[in-house]
Amino acid sequence: MSQFDDHDAFEAASRPSLSQRAMAPRPSPYLDGLNPAQRLAVETLDGPVLLLAGAGTGKTRALTTRIAHLLMQGRATPGRILAVTFTNKAAREMKDRVARLLGETVEGMPWLGTFHSISVKILRRHAELVGDGTLHLKPGFTILDTDDQIRLLKQLISAENIDEKRWPARQLAGLIDGWKNRAMTPARVPAGESHAYDGRGVALYAAYQRRLLELNAVDFGDLLLHCVMIFQAHPDVLAQWQERFRYILVDEYQDTNVAQYLWLRLLAQGHRNICCVGDDDQSIYGWRGAEVGNILRFEGDFPGAQVIRLEQNYRSTPHILAAASGLIAANKGRLGKELWTEAEEGEKIRLIGHWDSEAEARWIGEEIEAFHGGHRHSIGQRSLNDIAILVRASHQMRAFEDRFMTIGLPYRVIGGPRFYERQEIRDAMAYFRLAVSPTDDLAFERIVNTPRRGLGPKALQTIQRESRDRGLSLLQGAAAALAAGALSGKGAAGLRQLVEQMGRFHADALDSRASHTDLAERILDETGYTEMWQNEKSPDAPGRLDNLKELVKALEEFDNLQGFLEHVALVMDTPEGEQAEEVSIMTLHAAKGLEYPIVFLPGWEDGLFPSQRSMDESGLKGLEEERRLAYVGLTRAEELATISFAGNRRLYGQWQSSLPSRFIDELPEDHVEVLTPPGLYNGGFGAAAQPFAQSSMHDRASHADVYNSPGWKRMQDRAAARPAPVHRAPIIIDAEPAARFAVGDRVFHQKFGTGSIMGIAEDTLTIQFPAGFKTVKANYVQPAATAAPDVTPDDVPF
DNA sequence: AACATCGCCTTTTTT
DNA sequence: AGGCGATGTT
Numbered sequence: 001m002s003q004f005d006d007h008d009a010f011e012a013a014s015r016p017s018l019s020q021r022a023m024a025p026r027p028s029p030y031l032d033g034l035n036p037a038q039r040l041a042v043e044t045l046d047g048p049v050l051l052l053a054g055a056g057t058g059k060t061r062a063l064t065t066r067i068a069h070l071l072m073q074g075r076a077t078p079g080r081i082l083a084v085t086f087t088n089k090a091a092r093e094m095k096d097r098v099a100r101l102l103g104e105t106v107e108g109m110p111w112l113g114t115f116h117s118i119s120v121k122i123l124r125r126h127a128e129l130v131g132d133g134t135l136h137l138k139p140g141f142t143i144l145d146t147d148d149q150i151r152l153l154k155q156l157i158s159a160e161n162i163d164e165k166r167w168p169a170r171q172l173a174g175l176i177d178g179w180k181n182r183a184m185t186p187a188r189v190p191a192g193e194s195h196a197y198d199g200r201g202v203a204l205y206a207a208y209q210r211r212l213l214e215l216n217a218v219d220f221g222d223l224l225l226h227c228v229m230i231f232q233a234h235p236d237v238l239a240q241w242q243e244r245f246r247y248i249l250v251d252e253y254q255d256t257n258v259a260q261y262l263w264l265r266l267l268a269q270g271h272r273n274i275c276c277v278g279d280d281d282q283s284i285y286g287w288r289g290a291e292v293g294n295i296l297r298f299e300g301d302f303p304g305a306q307v308i309r310l311e312q313n314y315r316s317t318p319h320i321l322a323a324a325s326g327l328i329a330a331n332k333g334r335l336g337k338e339l340w341t342e343a344e345e346g347e348k349i350r351l352i353g354h355w356d357s358e359a360e361a362r363w364i365g366e367e368i369e370a371f372h373g374g375h376r377h378s379i380g381q382r383s384l385n386d387i388a389i390l391v392r393a394s395h396q397m398r399a400f401e402d403r404f405m406t407i408g409l410p411y412r413v414i415g416g417p418r419f420y421e422r423q424e425i426r427d428a429m430a431y432f433r434l435a436v437s438p439t440d441d442l443a444f445e446r447i448v449n450t451p452r453r454g455l456g457p458k459a460l461q462t463i464q465r466e467s468r469d470r471g472l473s474l475l476q477g478a479a480a481a482l483a484a485g486a487l488s489g490k491g492a493a494g495l496r497q498l499v500e501q502m503g504r505f506h507a508d509a510l511d512s513r514a515s516h517t518d519l520a521e522r523i524l525d526e527t528g529y530t531e532m533w534q535n536e537k538s539p540d541a542p543g544r545l546d547n548l549k550e551l552v553k554a555l556e557e558f559d560n561l562q563g564f565l566e567h568v569a570l571v572m573d574t575p576e577g578e579q580a581e582e583v584s585i586m587t588l589h590a591a592k593g594l595e596y597p598i599v600f601l602p603g604w605e606d607g608l609f610p611s612q613r614s615m616d617e618s619g620l621k622g623l624e625e626e627r628r629l630a631y632v633g634l635t636r637a638e639e640l641a642t643i644s645f646a647g648n649r650r651l652y653g654q655w656q657s658s659l660p661s662r663f664i665d666e667l668p669e670d671h672v673e674v675l676t677p678p679g680l681y682n683g684g685f686g687a688a689a690q691p692f693a694q695s696s697m698h699d700r701a702s703h704a705d706v707y708n709s710p711g712w713k714r715m716q717d718r719a720a721a722r723p724a725p726v727h728r729a730p731i732i733i734d735a736e737p738a739a740r741f742a743v744g745d746r747v748f749h750q751k752f753g754t755g756s757i758m759g760i761a762e763d764t765l766t767i768q769f770p771a772g773f774k775t776v777k778a779n780y781v782q783p784a785a786t787a788a789p790d791v792t793p794d795d796v797p798f
Numbered sequence: 799a800a801c802a803t804c805g806c807c808t809t810t811t812t813t
Numbered sequence: 814a815g816g817c818g819a820t821g822t823t
Contacts, residue, residue: 087812116813145813165806165819220813255812287810393809415811449799456799490799570813589810611809629810652808653814 030068030101034061041275041308042066045075045247048268048302049275050295054339055282055324055635056315056595063249063277064097067109070247071102082245082267083112086252088571090593091117094251111245115260117570119223123230126237130226135213137226142217142433143569147426148442149173149219156207160200172197176205180221181289183228183259185209215441224259231266242270253278253298257289265301274302280335281328282632284589286618286625296335313339315595317346319671320641324634326668331624347379348673349634349641351664356648356655357603361399364389364600364644365407368583371598379598379640384410384581388596390588390633392609395651396602397585404583408782411583415590420568424533424544425551429568431523435505436561439473448478451532453494462486463495475502501526509561516564517555524548588633599637604630604645604661630663643667747782 034042041051041062053059067083070076085091091113098109111118120143123130130137144152153169153176175196179189186206194202212218218226231238248268250256253276256264268274276298283292299305313321321339328334354360367376374381389400397413404411419425427450433443448463449455466486467477479499481487487495505523508514524530530548533541558564584596603609610626618625634641645660 114813119813143813223813285811288812395808452799454799458799587810608809613809625810650814 028072030065034065035312037308037310038062041310042069044306044308045070045273047272048305050298050305050307051275051277051310052307052335052337053277053279053310054313054337055279056313057310058314059277059310060093060097062310063251064094064101066275067098067249068101076246078109079111080244080246081109081111083109083249084115084118084251086114086255088114090251116220116223119227120570122227122241123223126230129230129234131213137213138216140216142437142440144217144219145569151442152211153208156204156211160204162200167198172201172204175201176208177221178289179205180225181257181259183225183262185229224263228259228262228266238266241267246271246273248274250276254280254283254292254295255285255290256294257291261291261294281628282592284592284625284629284632286621296333309337311337311339313341315638316341316635317343317639319346319348320634320637323349323667323671324631327634327663327666328627328631330666331627347640348671349643349667350673350675352642352644352675353660354644354646357399357646357650360602360644360646361403364602365403365409368409382598384583386597388584388586388591388636389600389602390586390591390636392588392603392611394587400585406782409583410581411585414584414586422547424547427529428524428548428551431527431529432520432561433565434475434502435509435523436565438475438502438506441474444474451528453498454490455495459487459491475499498527516561517552520552520555588629591636592632595636595638597638599641601633601641601643604643604664605649605658606661607658609661610663627663
């Protein structure tokens with residue numbers, strides 16, 4: 001509301017100083033050190049610009065400097081620049097860097113943010129324009145996340161008597177998201193797609209939208225969709241925003257979906273100063289609605305657009321770049337870029353095959369220890385923070401976690417379950433939501449019987465009936481049901497208490513004098529929610545209590561509960577604590593935008609990578625997106641990239657053998673070194689290679705590049721030169737591991753640290769750690785203060 | 799209403 | 814394998 005006034009006031013106040021500085025004829029120091037292309041990108045301010053920025057070419061630098069330049073030249077005040085990113089992280093980084101460039105002289109960039117956060121701001125101003133004569137959105141709408149969305153859809157599905165087993169809510173949610181991504185309201189869904197979801201998809205979509213309006217709620221897709229619909233239906237509103245945004249900048253343009261594209265195009269039609277930055281080769285989100293076509297079509301959409309290419313790479317060595325470029329060259333319909341670098345040649349990409357996924361994890365673990373210890377290559381001693389493992393699918397992480405756990409190698413998984421998605425956090429948030437808006441039925445349903453109050457499905461049904469009949473929210477309906485005596489026994493008492501408590505909490509939430517952190521604590525304590533976890537004996541209960549404490553602490557940064565709730569709805573970020581040295585493990589998707597000196601790329605096997613499903617569902621398009629994913633992975637590496645594949649991998653509990661990825665064949669030979677694998681038995685890779693080579697689906701010829709490469713031959717030769725494996729008694733490491741320990745032994749555990757064994761039961765140890773007694777599987781600890789009993793492949797007869 | 803068991807499905811992920 | 818959800822059992 002007052003946002004506009006604030007910004008205008010701010011602009012008026014800041015204008016003189018900015019234009020004064022623009023008057024000064026002296027050179028702008030923030031432009032120093034830009035290469036010619038970057039400089040062009042910064043200084044081409046008028047008209048549409050497409051900035052094709054390859055991996056590691058200083059894209060963010062160009063973008064932030066461009067913003068700084070706009071401000072310093074007096075072209076625009078901060079409030080007139082729209083800068084859009086996809087993630088909160090990117091938005092944060094951009095804000096920080098602009099501030100740094102300008103020496104903190106510019107306070108805020110109110111319109112620098114994610115598509116969604118900016119859409120919320122716009123939508124709050126015009127909420128009433130969404131809906132029809134009878135029902136419309138109100139500015140205080142709540143934003144539902146995926147979880148709420150699914151639960152809502154389930155209700156609608158069961159109301160329609162649809163068998164949710166045959167037609168899962170997830171599928172419907174995906175369908176609706178897909179439509180919203182393409183800016184389709186129920187009325188605009190093309191007839192050809194109306195057969196979806198047993199022919200009832202569109203009707204359910206309409207019902208869902210109706211229900212959202214009743215709840216005064218929107219989902220993530222709506223944030224964009226509603227904005228687009230408002231812009232299209234209300235030219236006056238659109239004109240106002242077009243006028244405001246004199247300059248528009250878009251990051252990661254290749255990831256925009258149709259709705260975002262329309263949103264941008266509508267806004268940009270005002271001043272036509274739009275600068276889109278992207279890289280068609282890094283488009284990896286097609287499966288969630290991104291349209292590479294948007295970037296490929298840019299010049300057609302914005303006639304007279306200038307296309308600027310950033311091609312000098314500041315990140316990777318020539319070998320890495322050449323390998324990545326060679327790989328991506330197999331894709332069709334690219335805009336085309338040629339990355340080059342002045343960096344030292346460095347080491348070739350390394351390629352290695354393993355017998356199975358466990359051997360792969362073992363080998364990578366050893367490599368990392370070698371790098372960390374400093375006894376390997378010209379690479380020198382390395383921090384674990386310099387090393388990343390990038391996998392295609394998250395289930396691959398497990399092998400690494402297991403292995404690193406046993407050898408005590410610190411690691412962290414990036415992009416794991418997010419803080420605000422944890423059950424206890426979502427429960428607590430539901431309590432807060434209900435306190436702030438007593439009409440939030442989804443929040444009510446979530447917590448009404450958590451902790452247990454004796455209110456099962458039957459009681460909930462009664463409440464729902466009561467609410468529906470009287471046109472009340474569930475919380476009000478619950479009060480009515482109690483008054484009417486429709487409930488009895490334990491449930492009635494519990495519900496009565498809850499209703500009373502929420503009434504008090506709501507009053508306090510509205511009282512600006514009351515401390516909202518105190519209120520939050522009281523809510524969790526008085527409702528018995530904290531107590532529920534205190535009484536819970538499961539091993540993760542203490543962690544959950546910690547998380548609740550952290551949640552309350554996070555509240556301190558906000559003025560009130562409302563502000564906090566809005567923040568969390570849009571910024572589902574884990575509060576990042578600075579950690580000690582750790583190897584990073586993440587998916588290739590999560591790695592986009594990051595860089596590491598040393599990168600491991602395991603699991604390059606056909607079916608896993610490229611993913612079979614991707615190819616089945618999207619054919620050549622899918623394969624090309626997978627290839628871009630490989631390109632993204634390779635270009636994360638600064639100094640050394642190591643690709644590996646395993647002949648056998650456990651998938652869904654079943655061992656499956658597989659073939660090296662077709663992407664391996666596409667790597668230019670000259671830039672790849674094929675390593676001698678640490679054979680399963682005395683390095684005999686010939687045997688390990690068998691399953692790859694003998695498949696009827698893929699004959700050897702298709703892997704000629706690899707198998708005929710010098711490295712490969714050398715490897716085979718060495719294997720042949722070795723004496724036949726000697727079968728020794730197996731050194732069994734996992735059976736009865738507890739036998740390795742005795743009561744009183746000092747042991748080390750990755751998470752809990754060093755402790756003393758207090759008890760042994762089969763493979764389960766009870767250990768006193770600094771943090772208290774824990775019961776852990778023996779596999780996860782190792783003797784303290786001595787090196788892990790490292791099992792080299794040679795020790796394990798096959 | 800709370801707990802146990804069975805069967806199903808399984809990429810990638812942000813907001 | 815394993816996690817989840819929907820059933821069946823106490």
